[in-house]
Amino acid sequence: MSGQTIGFIGLGNMAGALIGGLRASKEYAATPILGFDRNAHKREAFQEALQVRQAPDAAAVAAASEVLVLAIKPQGLEALLREIRASLRPGALVISLAAGWSLTNLENLLGPDRPVARAMPNINARVGASMTGICHNQQVSEAQLARAVSLFDAMGAVNVMTEDKLGAFSAIAGAGPAFAFAFLDALSTAGVRAGLPRPTAQQAACAMLLGSAKLVAESGEHPRALIDQVTSPGGTTIEGMHALARLGFEHAVQEAVAAVIDKEKRMA
Ligand SMILES: NC(=O)c1ccc[n+]([C@@H]2O[C@H](COP(=O)([O-])OP(=O)(O)OC[C@H]3O[C@@H](n4cnc5c(N)ncnc54)[C@H](OP(=O)(O)O)[C@@H]3O)[C@@H](O)[C@H]2O)c1
Secondary structure, eight states: OOTTTEEEEEEEEEHHHHHHHHHHSTTTTTTTTEESSHHHHHHHHHHHHOOOOOOOSSHHHHOSSSEEEOOOOOGGHHHHHHHHHSOOOOOOEEEEETOOHHHHHHHHOOTSOOOOEEEEOGGGGGGGGGGEEEEEEEEEEEEHHHHHHHHHHTTEEEEEEOHHHHHHHHHHTTSHHOOOOOHHHHHHHHHHHHOHHHHHHHHHHHHHHHHHHHHHHOOOHHHHHHHHHHHOOSSSSSHHHHHHHHTHHHHHHHHHHHHHHHHHHHHH
8 A cells, every 4th residue: 555656735844854755664665755845955955865756747746646645835725726626536535734734624625535634743743753743634544544544644643633622732733842942041041140061952952852751751640740759848939939829820731722712713
């Protein structure tokens, strides 16, 4: 099955991360991948670095692909769908990465019989550590779903869900990296303020966050229980936790996630 052609329209950051993961995997190292981007230099770079065969246009990718990944920004998607819909192979799976484009929107342009999935990866795909949420319509077969999961597995972890959960999931897994980067930056800067060289502060912050996430994920313990283990009575860490609570850390995080979900709904 991995001999089937996989097509990509849009050869930007996310396509690069995804195809990089596929090429590094055993299953997809030699799979035929066909791609089109409206920028010739990107087509050439993808051909050179990732063995992505160049198509003359988007419709040619649609015509040749059993699985077609649409990796362009949401703004251009309607025009692209109108351009390629007559060329799509019968029964081929179309996977859209575009935020704010519902399955119904996609079906409205591609027809109700078309197998369609939405995948929301995150920027950590660049290091093989994406957390991707996937939802799909009823036309997607079990084999096609397994194929979609295995594609995104190549660049991290995958969770399949119903579409009504995807907005909340993406607000945490998709937008969350920006919040995590802001936290890492704030921690590192606090370290610099306390006299550490920036690289040392950043290394400490990154290793701490990686390890803390690993501990929560692997132990299955509630984060509150772990907080309790770190905060000795009358100790130093409880003072830091008190400052975070006083300044509204949890409230700020909750509001940030709610703002992302709200914006996604308005875009849809
Ligand atoms: N990057 C992320 O972390 C992330 C996370 C989750 C989801 N996504 C989603 O993934 C999708 C791709 O994002 P990205 O960050 O990879 O975008 P990107 O780096 O801008 O790549 C998109 C590429 O597609 C090209 N393009 C646009 N319209 C086209 C068309 N009609 N035909 C052919 N090529 C076309 C763009 O060309 P121009 O530069 O000329 O426009 C660009 O080279 C988006 O829908 C985004 O919402 C991204």
